[in-house]
Amino acid sequence: MLLGGGIIAYPTESVYGLGCDPKNGSAVNKLLGIKNRSLDMGLILVGSSTKGIDDWLNISSQQMETLLAPTKKPTTYLIPVTHEVPCWIIGKHSSLALRISTMPIIKTLSEILGCPVVSTSANTHGQQPLQTTEQVQKEFSEALDYIVEGDCGAFNKPSTIVDIATGKEIRP
Numbered sequence: 001m002l003l004g005g006g007i008i009a010y011p012t013e014s015v016y017g018l019g020c021d022p023k024n025g026s027a028v029n030k031l032l033g034i035k036n037r038s039l040d041m042g043l044i045l046v047g048s049s050t051k052g053i054d055d056w057l058n059i060s061s062q063q064m065e066t067l068l069a070p071t072k073k074p075t076t077y078l079i080p081v082t083h084e085v086p087c088w089i090i091g092k093h094s095s096l097a098l099r100i101s102t103m104p105i106i107k108t109l110s111e112i113l114g115c116p117v118v119s120t121s122a123n124t125h126g127q128q129p130l131q132t133t134e135q136v137q138k139e140f141s142e143a144l145d146y147i148v149e150g151d152c153g154a155f156n157k158p159s160t161i162v163d164i165a166t167g168k169e170i171r172p
Contacts, residue, residue, distance in 0.1 A: 042091030052115025
């Protein structure tokens with residue numbers, strides 16, 4: 001499904017996410033169309049490691065340690081990139097948004113793809129993110145290729161966003 005350019009919904013630490021293969025520009029464009037979201041905004045990737053996108057990241061070994069270190073709450077890091085990163089992932093930005101997760105479903109999706117998966121909240125742009133399989137089925141079942149059923153994690157807010165270069169918290 002994912003390897004063929006499919007769009008899926010899956011539970012994350014806080015809300016359902018919509019995802020696809022970040023290396024497939026057609027899949028990303030399809031996902032943005034479903035959300036009614038601009039390419040310029042960029043997208044978050046989530047995975048259990050940086051495997052498959054290491055050549056996109058322009059960070060020191062110390063910053064890599066920070067990125068891979070467990071956090072108490074879901075934390076997305078803004079990471080400087082190389083010229084290898086596709087424009088459809090970073091949009092108008094000069095950094096990549098990446099979250100390392102310990103959730104089993106995210107680990108499985110990353111292993112299937114061989115890299116982190118696109119993770120944008122399951123909602124039409126500007127609307128409240130969806131938190132249950134039933135909500136996702138009602139809102140998006142016609143547009144998605146697959147819905148991974150399951151419970152979202154215990155966090156009720158989207159991830160904190162931190163600039164890995166400065167340590168500044170962008171979104172609490």
